[in-house]
Amino acid sequence: MGGYFAAASKRDCVFDLFFGTDYHSHLGTRRAGIAVYGNEGFNRSIHNIESAPFRTKFENEIHDMMGYLGIGCISDYDPQPLIVRSHHGTYAITTVGRINNTNELTEEIIHNNNMHFLEMSGGKNINSTELVAALINQQDNLVEGIKYAQSRIDGSMSILLLTPKGIFLARDKLGRTPIVVGEKLDGYCASFESFAYLNLGYHDYKELGPGEICIMTPNGVKTLAKPGKKMRICTFLWCYYGYPSTSYEGVSVEKMRYNCGHLMAKRDQPDPNEIDMVAGVPDSGTAHAIGYANESGIPFSRPFIKYTPTWPRSFMPTYQSARDLIAKMKIIPVHDLIDGQKILLIDDSIVRGTQLRETTQFLYRSGAKDVHVRAACPPIMFGCKYINFSRSTSEMELIARRVITQEEGLDVERDVLYDYANPDSDRYHTMIEGIRKQQGFSSLGYNRLDDLLDAVGIDKENLCTYCWNGKE
Numbered sequence: 001m002g003g004y005f006a007a008a009s010k011r012d013c014v015f016d017l018f019f020g021t022d023y024h025s026h027l028g029t030r031r032a033g034i035a036v037y038g039n040e041g042f043n044r045s046i047h048n049i050e051s052a053p054f055r056t057k058f059e060n061e062i063h064d065m066m067g068y069l070g071i072g073c074i075s076d077y078d079p080q081p082l083i084v085r086s087h088h089g090t091y092a093i094t095t096v097g098r099i100n101n102t103n104e105l106t107e108e109i110i111h112n113n114n115m116h117f118l119e120m121s122g123g124k125n126i127n128s129t130e131l132v133a134a135l136i137n138q139q140d141n142l143v144e145g146i147k148y149a150q151s152r153i154d155g156s157m158s159i160l161l162l163t164p165k166g167i168f169l170a171r172d173k174l175g176r177t178p179i180v181v182g183e184k185l186d187g188y189c190a191s192f193e194s195f196a197y198l199n200l201g202y203h204d205y206k207e208l209g210p211g212e213i214c215i216m217t218p219n220g221v222k223t224l225a226k227p228g229k230k231m232r233i234c235t236f237l238w239c240y241y242g243y244p245s246t247s248y249e250g251v252s253v254e255k256m257r258y259n260c261g262h263l264m265a266k267r268d269q270p271d272p273n274e275i276d277m278v279a280g281v282p283d284s285g286t287a288h289a290i291g292y293a294n295e296s297g298i299p300f301s302r303p304f305i306k307y308t309p310t311w312p313r314s315f316m317p318t319y320q321s322a323r324d325l326i327a328k329m330k331i332i333p334v335h336d337l338i339d340g341q342k343i344l345l346i347d348d349s350i351v352r353g354t355q356l357r358e359t360t361q362f363l364y365r366s367g368a369k370d371v372h373v374r375a376a377c378p379p380i381m382f383g384c385k386y387i388n389f390s391r392s393t394s395e396m397e398l399i400a401r402r403v404i405t406q407e408e409g410l411d412v413e414r415d416v417l418y419d420y421a422n423p424d425s426d427r428y429h430t431m432i433e434g435i436r437k438q439q440g441f442s443s444l445g446y447n448r449l450d451d452l453l454d455a456v457g458i459d460k461e462n463l464c465t466y467c468w469n470g471k472e
C-alpha cells in the first residue's frame, strides 16, 4: 500500500515531516524517503526500511536537512520521492496507488517522445512514480499534467508533488486512498492518516474529495481542480490497513471495527455455554473482537500476545515465507488462558489462510478445546486492482478461490463467482464449509457485506467493495 505526508511551513518543516512520515510506517515495508525544498534548493534522501525502521534510518541525517516545503513517504514497492527536472521546472514527487497498464503507457511514452526510464526497481519493473512523472510531463502545466496522468492510468494513483512554489496534492480519481489536510499557526500539512498530525499540533482542516487537486503553501490550501461526484474509497482501510486512531471520511477506524464485531455477534447469537472467551488476532482483529464481546456478553480475552518491542511492522520482509515465519515468532501464548478453553477467534479478514491456520493449530497445541473463527469481512474473492493489496499476489492464492477451484475446476464463469459471493446462496455455504475443513476450525463465519458497509456507515455507493463482490 504505502503512505505519505507533506508539510508547508513558515519555519523549517523537517521535524514535522520526519514524525509525520514515521507515523505511516504501518502502511509499508520496503522503502522510505523524504524530500525538502529550502534555502539551498532540493534535498532528498531514500532508505531501505526492510531491516530497520524509518526513524533509525533517517534520524541522523535530518539534522543536515532544512526546508519550508517537504514531502515524505513509506513505500511498499518503489524507491521514492523522485526528483524530476522537466519543462515544468524541477519538482519532487511521491505516489500511492497501482498502475495496471504500465506496459502500454511505458511503450507509448518511449516511442512517442524518444524518452527513457531510469528507475528500474529490481532491474526489471518501471518505477510507478517515474511513470506518473512522465505522464505529467506530457502536458503544458502541472495541473493539466496531473489530470492527464489520472485519466490515462488504469488503477488508482494519489500524488504529492513538491515545487519551489508549493506542494500539489492530488487525490486519486475515485478517492480510493485519502488525502487529509491539517492546519496550525505555522502552516499546513497533508497526510494519508489523519492521526499523524495531531501530536504535531495540527488540527483537521479538510479532506480532499475524489480527483481533487490542491496547492498547499505555508499560507493556505487552494483547490485547483474540483472533486468529482463519484467516490469509491477502499473499505479495507477501515477493516485492516488503517491505524486504529485514524478516521476516513469522518469515520473512526477503531469505532468501525467495534461496529463490525457488534453486527457479527448480533447475527451469530452465540451460546455462552459453547464459547468461553472472544479473542482477536493482534493487532487489527482486536477491536473487531472487543465489539463482538461487548454485544454477546462473552468475555474478551487475550490468549496470546504479540511481542512488539523489537518487532515493529516495518521489519516485515516482503517474501511471504519469511513474513509467515516472523508473524509466528511474534506471537506468545498465555497457557493459563488457553488450556481447556473454547475460544472464538476473530481476524480482520482471511486472505490466503496460512497464518490463521497456523495460529489455530498453535492454540490447539497450547491446549484449546475449540477454536471457532470469525472474519470481520466477507470472503475475499477478487484480487485488488487499485492499491497493491500487499497480502495477496494472485487471485488463485486466495483461499476462497482455491476452494472454489476444487469444486468447479479452473474455468469458473463470473456469474458463478458472484453466486459464491452471495451469503444467501448454497454455493456460499459449500465454500465456507470447504474453507473450515481445510483450516481445521471448529466453526467458521464471515461478516456479511451489507453488515460490513453498515459498520462503516457512510453512503454505500461511496465504498469500494471490489475484492468481495467483484463490482467496480
Ligand code: SF4
Residues within 6 Å of the ligand: 176, 233, 234, 235, 236, 237, 383, 384, 385, 386, 387, 389, 464, 465, 466, 467, 468
Ligand atoms: S478492491 Fe478491496 S482492497 Fe482494493 S481498493 Fe477496493 S476495497 Fe480496497
